[in-house]
Amino acid sequence: METFERARLEAYFARIATQFTPDEQTASFLITHLLPERPAFVQAVAAMTRLTAVLPKPKSIHPDAKREVEQTVPVDTLTRDLFTEADDALDYLESRAAGETICLLDVGGYFAHTLAEVHSRFTGRIAGVIEDTENGHRRYEDLDKLPCPVISVARSPLKDPEDFLVGQSVVFSTEAVMRGRGDILHGRPALVIGFGKLGSSIARLLQAKGVQVTVFDLDPVRRTQALSQGFTVARDRETALTGAGLVLCATGAISLRGEDFSHLRNGAYVATVTSSEDELDLAGLPDVYTRTVVGDHVTRYRTTGHYFYLVNGGNAVNFIHGASVGPFIFLVQAEILAAIRMLTRGDLAPGIHEVPVPNREAIATTWLSYFNR
Structure with a gap:
């Protein structure tokens, strides 16, 4: 990021922080993708809260x-196990x-998994959670009873540009x-x-791009939407997999067991x-498959008479090239800052x-005043 671009971004976040100044300053823990443009957002969170630690997605x-x-905020190691118990x-x-x-x-x-117990036993007070993703939204939604407010930006219209551009990057x-x-x-059904x-x-x-696309989704409403947009909709996963030369998994849950x-x-x-x-049950893959790295970010899984290629170890493919969605990510980040003020009000x-x-x-x-010039 050029110096003038960084200065504009910092000015934007300073303006947002002023618009949504919290009623009181709480401590905070920030889980985030620590991508090249992210320090400016981290700085903004630190301006609105006492940012106790950043936990970057591994x-x-x-x-x-x-x-x-790390020059200003502790950066801790994030694992699922850290919050499982x-x-x-x-x-x-x-x-x-x-x-x-x-x-x-x-x-x-x-x-999400331990929120109820942590909320009841923590020596301080958990004001609430701010969730950024659809996958996370569903995890909180699936809890029997939430012990505190959870503000989700996952389904915000401000996230629509990001979702579209993430699709492009994928x-x-x-x-x-x-x-x-x-x-x-081309020539490889997806x-x-x-x-x-x-x-x-x-x-x-x-x-x-001219690719023949089939869609599989468990939700019948989404299947009707896919049909209305001209896609072939698979009746079952097995048949769909048999005909596909490229499989893109986008459920936020387990797509392939x-x-x-x-x-x-x-x-x-x-x-x-x-x-x-989140997407693949690789541990459930039969032991007869051998794994061989056959190119940059490509692993071949092979057994007698069968082989397939896994891209980027099964992790988000767009992170190979930085997963950038340009300045549109700053819309959602600003909404997260606005959510901080909502939590600090305590109402x-x-x-x-x-x-x-x-x-x-x-x-x-x-x-728009900063990035639509």
């Missing part, structure tokens, strides 16, 4: 961004913010990896598993839009909430 850490953030989660939170009021800024529902990176091995998209915002974006982009991989046609590529632990009931429309409009207006 497969999306840019070394320069990490070094910059309540005792471990409590020990960690207490070590950083014992007795304080804290906001948990999440990407993917990391805090298609770009998938094609680039295939071309690196002498393969191309299967998109999951027809949510990301999956539908990917399907449309592939279709625009161990027994599914044997139905892939020989030479099929498999890529995902999120981490392998939200337990449950899932959204940022009000007037706040989103204010964010969009500010964003």
